[in-house]
Amino acid sequence: MRIEVISTVDEVMIEHIKHKTVIVIDVLRASSTIATALAHGATKVIPVDTIGQANLFRQEGYLLAGERYGKKVIGFPFTNSPIEMTQAPLKGNALVLTTTNGTRAIQKSWKAASTLIGSFLNSNACAQLAMQLKRDLTILCAGSRQQFSFEDGLCAGYIVSLIEAQVPHLFVNDLGKTLSAAYRYVDEHLPAVLKTSAAGKRLVQSGQEDDVAYCAQKDIYSFVPTLVEDAIIIPADPF
Amino acid sequence: MRIEVISTVDEVMIEHIKHKTVIVIDVLRASSTIATALAHGATKVIPVDTIGQANLFRQEGYLLAGERYGKKVIGFPFTNSPIEMTQAPLKGNALVLTTTNGTRAIQKSWKAASTLIGSFLNSNACAQLAMQLKRDLTILCAGSRQQFSFEDGLCAGYIVSLIEAQVPHLFVNDLGKTLSAAYRYVDEHLPAVLKTSAAGKRLVQSGQEDDVAYCAQKDIYSFVPTLVEDAIIIPADPF
Numbered sequence: 206m207r208i209e210v211i212s213t214v215d216e217v218m219i220e221h222i223k224h225k226t227v228i229v230i231d232v233l234r235a236s237s238t239i240a241t242a243l244a245h246g247a248t249k250v251i252p253v254d255t256i257g258q259a260n261l262f263r264q265e266g267y268l269l270a271g272e273r274y275g276k277k278v279i280g281f282p283f284t285n286s287p288i289e290m291t292q293a294p295l296k297g298n299a300l301v302l303t304t305t306n307g308t309r310a311i312q313k314s315w316k317a318a319s320t321l322i323g324s325f326l327n328s329n330a331c332a333q334l335a336m337q338l339k340r341d342l343t344i345l346c347a348g349s350r351q352q353f354s355f356e357d358g359l360c361a362g363y364i365v366s367l368i369e370a371q372v373p374h375l376f377v378n379d380l381g382k383t384l385s386a387a388y389r390y391v392d393e394h395l396p397a398v399l400k401t402s403a404a405g406k407r408l409v410q411s412g413q414e415d416d417v418a419y420c421a422q423k424d425i426y427s428f429v430p431t432l433v434e435d436a437i438i439i440p441a442d443p444f
Numbered sequence: 445m446r447i448e449v450i451s452t453v454d455e456v457m458i459e460h461i462k463h464k465t466v467i468v469i470d471v472l473r474a475s476s477t478i479a480t481a482l483a484h485g486a487t488k489v490i491p492v493d494t495i496g497q498a499n500l501f502r503q504e505g506y507l508l509a510g511e512r513y514g515k516k517v518i519g520f521p522f523t524n525s526p527i528e529m530t531q532a533p534l535k536g537n538a539l540v541l542t543t544t545n546g547t548r549a550i551q552k553s554w555k556a557a558s559t560l561i562g563s564f565l566n567s568n569a570c571a572q573l574a575m576q577l578k579r580d581l582t583i584l585c586a587g588s589r590q591q592f593s594f595e596d597g598l599c600a601g602y603i604v605s606l607i608e609a610q611v612p613h614l615f616v617n618d619l620g621k622t623l624s625a626a627y628r629y630v631d632e633h634l635p636a637v638l639k640t641s642a643a644g645k646r647l648v649q650s651g652q653e654d655d656v657a658y659c660a661q662k663d664i665y666s667f668v669p670t671l672v673e674d675a676i677i678i679p680a681d682p683f
Contacts, residue, residue: 358618383622388625
């Protein structure tokens, strides 16, 4: 098995995607929001690139959620907040989500053999499923504003460390090795560390510190949101 | 003070360089070779991009050293090996060096306020000088084959960790924070860890394991090779 970690969505190339299992990570907050929405009863989450595309779904009764550079989108009932998802009327409803980076990273992974959505909330489930799928794995850190994000890298490092513990003769690229070491160093201080990242600081400054703390929880969900055609669902059979 | 770490030479932009102190890191092996050559009596090291440019210096009596993708350049007396530099007749001579990535990274930093050459061999000297220079700092990891290199990242992380220990209210970008954590995790196992990187493995496989061990030594030199016009020297006055 080979693991390649890609530092930002801008660096991904077709060879990282094709015939691979891809885990897309946007800890703050798209990946965490998607997992939380599905855990709280949403039937599916449709990731779209633009606000215009999201609005097209409104007439069909979909719930709209999203943000642009951390700010609310006018006319959308929900932002890109996982805590908001725990209180939203999601049961039996589909959610349309558009965010600055996370949904773009998912779009870029469309051609993967499997596209999984990873966050600290479900890292162990992602790692176990990636091993069961027995393909080479690309972990795509969404990043923020074209830059590598500390929190996405640490989550990638956590997933790498879980697989390293179980798979002998594993190839991990240099970035993956680095992130595994970084994760192991900060492991016990994750909630505090996440607040020091660029995205974490912005959320703290805009009064959304609770979201950062929520996203720092490890493995509270044991399912893996998976892209099936154009929607992210909890598949009955992940194979 | 702000520290931005850049993961590969391909990502560097003019705003990372202009009016900044730049530390260029190519642990395996250009940065380590340059420091070692100067420590063993070379008057200066001239970094050039191409083998053709290097050959132009031959008639003027310069010693030529270099490699392409880890292999010897035909007609050059020396490769890009720091251990070779410890035995070469360098005293009083100038060295011309061309390597696959390291010299390119130095060329890209030409317009910095100060361009320093960093490796594990002199990380502490680099960190101290960067603090004394009191400008914002860019640490440019050369990388290898357009990819981020584990060993360059760990050396950048070591330099960041040294400055973090001394400077309050420091801004460090997300990659710098990640690398500082990764370095702190592997610190005590550096010689073993360097052999596991992509470049480290290639050197071990080609029988140059001793060079990897040599480059994993921390702070054996207390000077900072510095680019002055077109040559790297040990400046009498680093300001």
